[in-house]
Amino acid sequence: MPPADIVVLDENIDIDLDDDTLYVKGSELACELRGRGFMGIVCILTGTSEEHLEGLAWLPWVDYVFDKSTDIKTIGNELSAAYANMSSQSPTRKST
Numbered sequence: 001m002p003p004a005d006i007v008v009l010d011e012n013i014d015i016d017l018d019d020d021t022l023y024v025k026g027s028e029l030a031c032e033l034r035g036r037g038f039m040g041i042v043c044i045l046t047g048t049s050e051e052h053l054e055g056l057a058w059l060p061w062v063d064y065v066f067d068k069s070t071d072i073k074t075i076g077n078e079l080s081a082a083y084a085n086m087s088s089q090s091p092t093r094k095s096t
Contacts, residue, residue: 004040005086006079007033011046011056027056034061041082043075 009026
């Protein structure tokens with residue numbers, strides 16, 4: 001499978017297991033991805049407060065944060081432009 005260029009994660013991920021539910025934060029997964037060398041674009045979607053959105057946006061391993069109510073065309077346009085910019089430059093992003 002080829003490597004991904006863009007990762008879109010929900011901030012609050014609930015994984016139902018047989019006898020338990022695992023709760024994972026998308027921002028924590030993003031940090032793990034960067035730690036493993038992912039150099040693409042990381043986007044977090046969340047339905048949280050404005051303050052939390054701003055906090056997520058400051059994380060060095062997150063490139064974009066959108067409220068879940070954001071129009072999908074807006075998100076698509078932003079990520080497409082970021083991808084086009086990333087593709088036109090030589091890879092310089094370092095993992096954190």
